[in-house]
Amino acid sequence: MSMRVTTVQRLWTDAEMAATLENDARRGLTATPKDLPPKWFYDQRGSELFDAITELPEYYPTRRERWILSERAGEIADLAGAESLVELGSGSATKTRILLDALTSGGRLHSYLPFDVCEEALASSGEEIAQRYPGVSVRGVVGDFERHLHLIPRLGRQLVAFLGGTIGNLMPEQRLAFLRKVRAGMTLEDHLLVGADLVKDPVRLVSAYDDPAGVTAEFNRNVLRVLNRQLDADFDPDGYEHVAVWDPDAEWIEMRLRARRPHRVRLHRLDLAVAFEGGEEMRTEVSAKFRPDGLAAELSAAGFRRVRYWTDPDGDFSLSLAVAC
Numbered sequence: 224m225s226m227r228v229t230t231v232q233r234l235w236t237d238a239e240m241a242a243t244l245e246n247d248a249r250r251g252l253t254a255t256p257k258d259l260p261p262k263w264f265y266d267q268r269g270s271e272l273f274d275a276i277t278e279l280p281e282y283y284p285t286r287r288e289r290w291i292l293s294e295r296a297g298e299i300a301d302l303a304g305a306e307s308l309v310e311l312g313s314g315s316a317t318k319t320r321i322l323l324d325a326l327t328s329g330g331r332l333h334s335y336l337p338f339d340v341c342e343e344a345l346a347s348s349g350e351e352i353a354q355r356y357p358g359v360s361v362r363g364v365v366g367d368f369e370r371h372l373h374l375i376p377r378l379g380r381q382l383v384a385f386l387g388g389t390i391g392n393l394m395p396e397q398r399l400a401f402l403r404k405v406r407a408g409m410t411l412e413d414h415l416l417v418g419a420d421l422v423k424d425p426v427r428l429v430s431a432y433d434d435p436a437g438v439t440a441e442f443n444r445n446v447l448r449v450l451n452r453q454l455d456a457d458f459d460p461d462g463y464e465h466v467a468v469w470d471p472d473a474e475w476i477e478m479r480l481r482a483r484r485p486h487r488v489r490l491h492r493l494d495l496a497v498a499f500e501g502g503e504e505m506r507t508e509v510s511a512k513f514r515p516d517g518l519a520a521e522l523s524a525a526g527f528r529r530v531r532y533w534t535d536p537d538g539d540f541s542l543s544l545a546v547a548c
Contacts, residue, residue: 231362233342244449244450247259247263251505252495256503259507261446261507264442265344266445268445272438279438282439283539287537292318295533296321296325299416300322302414302544307377309338310386311383311405312339335349336361336375339363339364360378369401377408390511391510391513402525406547415546416545419542420511421513421515423512429468433465439465444460445460447460455491457488465479467479474513476509477509480507481502518543527545528546529545530545
């Protein structure tokens with residue numbers, strides 16, 4: 224009789240996570256221009272808001288990636304032959320079920336390891352998946368891409384999935400460092416599956432990150448609520464306007480928060496006061512868009528060889544399957 228096991232392993236202590244947030248906030252809020260890392264969007268509320276974004280008509284990436292997975296999951300499963308699925312930045316893991324259906328049908332998969340910064344989202348999605356796949360051991364891992372990839376347990380032949388276009392949230396030098404860390408934890412029989420959004424009409428791109436319903440704006444401002452709660456700050460989220468712009472040189476979308484008026488913010492836990500000018504913008508996320516050859520080159524530079532490349536019929540989004548080499 225198969226056993227169902229659900230655990231959540233914390234690679235961050237509360238003190239380490241708090242110190243990382245404090246360092247990121249102090250660095251970013253005293254920089255010129257100001258910026259904050261996008262990982263701090265994702266408390267429980269932020270995860271819920273992002274799930275709502277993926278259902279918006281303007282936000283095509285999730286639907287396009289889901290289509291590719293639906294068409295290609297069987298081929299991915301056959302090529303990977305995975306005994307464990309490691310998902311980086313798993314969130315609510317809604318698309319993961321397509322992969323798990325294909326991976327479990329062959330009878331080899333025995334472990335699913337979702338890795339994310341938000342423990343609440345991991346626990347919730349992990350329990351749902353454990354109930355749906357009783358023969359699969361679910362071991363959630365709470366951690367940070369930049370610190371803890373090397374601590375993810377190895378449980379047999381791996382398929383490492385990094386979906387949703389999240390790779391585009393990393394700056395180019397961060398992407399290379401990240402991919403090299405992923406490669407360091409893999410053997411020659413393991414596979415990496417990367418979802419990446421593709422360069423397209425800037426009007427469509429901006430629309431996907433600035434919906435008329437204001438869900439993305441609320442998601443963007445959620446980072447200020449995280450700082451208020453965790454750092455005893457006094458941001459007024461409604462005092463900031465959501466901004467999404469296309470940078471044609473870098474080929475990425477930037478999300479920013481624009482101060483509606485001049486003001487000062489106190490972060491009491493940091494003993495820090497920060498002044499904002501009226502109209503001043505603080506970057507909260509980049510979302511890089513890729514060209515097929517450029518993505519293959521980045522994978523190669525990190526020690527991977529791409530063995531399959533798929534897009535949806537409109538060429539909006541891509542999946543790359545690569546092996547360590």
